[in-house]
Amino acid sequence: MKPIIYQIFTRLYGNNKHTTNLPNGSIEQNGCAKINDITSAQLKRIASYGFTHVWFTGLIEHATQTDYSQYGIATDHPAVVKGRAGSPYAIKDYYDIDPDLATDVPNRMSEFESLLKRTHLAGLKMVIDFVPNHVARQYHSDASPKGVHDLGQDDDTSQSFSPQNNFYYIEGQTLHTDFDTERRALHPYREYPAKATGNDCFNAWPSRNDWYETIKLNYGIDYMNGRQNHFTPPPSTWLKMKDILLFWASKGVDAFRCDMAEMVPAEFWRFAIQKVHDKYPHVLFIAEVYNPGEYRHYIASGFNYLYDKVGLYDTLRAIICDGRSASSITGCWQSIDDIRDHMLNFLENHDEQRIASAYFAGNAHKALPALVVSSMMGTNPFMVYAGQEIGETGMDAEGFSGSDGRTSIFDYWSVPSLRKLTSSNPANELTTDEATLYNYYYKVLNLCKKQPAITNGAFYDLQYANYSNKYGYNCDRQYAFIRKSDDGQTLLIVANFDPNTVHVGVCIPSHAISFLHLRCGLTSATDLITGNLQTIEVKEDSPAYIQVPGNGAVVLQIAGKAK
Incomplete structure (x- = not known):
């Protein structure tokens, strides 16, 4: 089967009741979609549209400025949260569902399990995020199974590096977030000793452009001493992250999209994926990677699919926007011909600018030839980001992210295109131009799903x-x-x-x-x-x-x- 994946940014998909859209607005002002809003009818429509998998982005609990302390969830310091809603890649509890997405917060895991059941009944498979490289600054699991030790709980903080530490420490230094707003400076965030930042910033002074809201996880590589590897015995982080994967696989999750997989050693992936496949051989692993020199290394470690971003995506974008020759497509598949079946193709995802944005093509119809090429060249997977199929522009200035051609992953917002797609009858909501695009995608994706x-x-x-x-x-x-x-x-x-x-x-x-x-x-x-x-x-x-x-x-x- 050729996987056809639909990426849904869960917080936004179905936020139809709140349309205030106040920049930097709170959840009370701008609202938030709920897991229960994703109905069986919607999932059946998604399946009939040609999709085989749904990637529910942002399901796992992450840091946020919204206060859930009444439910026993610790509040997060605003100095280390990006946006009011927070980044879904600043994981706060690997064993829990994000409370923003719950209709009944205490029963959020049950609501997730019901969504998983509805997804399967619709004939779809579920993909969720696994974020292995970093966690939120104030990570703490209050939902982990009995006997599980928290990340960092057993660390020796007097050592900058130890193979059995989960974090890296900047000895004798306090973390500095000197770009705090005035409001944040009233109650400065204190972290001592400072921990290394998620994007391999091994000092106590991350900048606004760093992943300052995250902590780098330690997989046994001593970056301060020539990147020496300490993989035997397996580091503590390996064992804890393996258990997290097994926890979600035991729930019935079908696939993991592994964030920034290449920032984690391939040796860990070989270890963890094998452990998962020993119990759940059907589970797929999808890697976000950007270094072609490492592609085969990560496939050999057990990944089923890798992002084809720096190859086919970048080439197709250059053909559409910059006049690059269409013949350059040939070089894309030739460079990875031996692993083409392992490459995941796409034209949009949450990290990339929307096709219809002023920063990309300015018109979603200009990418239709790229849609056909990217989806039909091989037997490998193809992915669509919700809203792409009707030309979402991503040009709103939602708050933290600004107007950058992307749909914000940091802010509470109600996206007009997603409101249309999640209405009871999307066909009645679309403009003529949107309907034309919607029907074209429908034809192409169903051909990809059904034509041998x-x-x-x-x-x-x-x-x-x-x-x-x-x-x-x-x-x-x-x-x-x-x-x-x-x-x-x-x-x-x-x-x-x-x-x-x-x-x-x-x-x-x-x-x-x-x-x-x-x-x-x-x-x-x-x-x-x-x-x-x-x-x-x-x-x-x-x-x-x-x-x-x-x-x-x-x-x-x-x-x-x-x-």
Whole structure:
């Protein structure tokens, strides 16, 4: 099965009752979506849209400026919380669900378990975050199973590094957060000795641009002495984080999206993933990684999928925005050809700017050819970020994040596009432009889910046979490839990054015809996106003339022949 993942930022998905949208507003002013708002009907719609998995981002309890002390949850100092809502990657309790998301706070775990059950009943699998590299400054678990020792509980704080410490300490120094606002300075945050900051800041003076709200976890690497490794016996952090993974796997979670996985040693992943798979072999592990030199190392450690950000995502964005040649797509898959099935493709996620933002394309329709390429090139997963399918711009200035082309992960907010998608009948809420985009995504994602040539077929890149730019084909603005299933389904896919409709001749080399066992001659081809018919001629080393819409693509099903 080719996984098609829908990323939902849970705090925002379904916040339909509060539309004040006051910058830096509180939860009382701007509201917050609840786990119970994600109904069976919504999940069934998501499944019917073509998705196989839902990544519920931000489920685990994290630091926040909202006061839940009446429920026995310690308050967080505002100096070490980003935004009113707080970052979902500043984990405060690995064993608990975030109280913001609960209708009945004391029963928040039960509400999560009900969401998991609804997700599975809808035919979907659940992905949750695992944040292994860092925790909130004031991490404390009040929900951990009996006998579990808290992170840092047994640390020897007199040592800057010990393999059995969970944190790194800056000996003899107090943490400085000198960028505190006046309000925060009234009650300064005190941390002594200072702990190293999550983005490998090993001093007591993190800046506003550092991950100052987090503490770096110690996996047995002594960064202060030449990055010496101390992995035998397994460090305390290895054992505690392994137990956290097993806790959530035992609940029935299907996959973990592992935040900044490459900041944690691959040796830990080999250890922990194997422990999980010993009991729960079906559980998937997805790694956020950005260093291609480490890709194979992390796959060998047990990861099923890795982000393809610095390769295909960056390339497609440059083609859309900067005029880079579409032929550069070929180099993307060639550089990771041996591990292509392990790469997770996407055009948006919570870290990246929205396609429709002024910082990216300014118009979501400009990325439709990239959507087809990214989702249909291989059997590997593809991911969509909620709101992407109707052109969410991410241009609100919600508070901490400002207007940066991203949907804030730090603030309470009600996002108009998400209100539409979570209404009782989204189709009635959409503008004509949004509906067009929504229907296009629906077609593409369902093709990815159901067409055997895409889910498990072979891939053949046609670009090398079309570099001459003959027959109207412009290899800088068009990209063509074939997908072929074992049962004979053949799809000729041509993406057009030019805004104008083109009538181009796509040369199909003789090697492709023999390798894929294609039938030569005139044939009627159906575009599976629109249902339109085109008559094309398949002939060795000759052009097959095809009409492709501007900023669009065709997925032509053509006749093949048996081996």
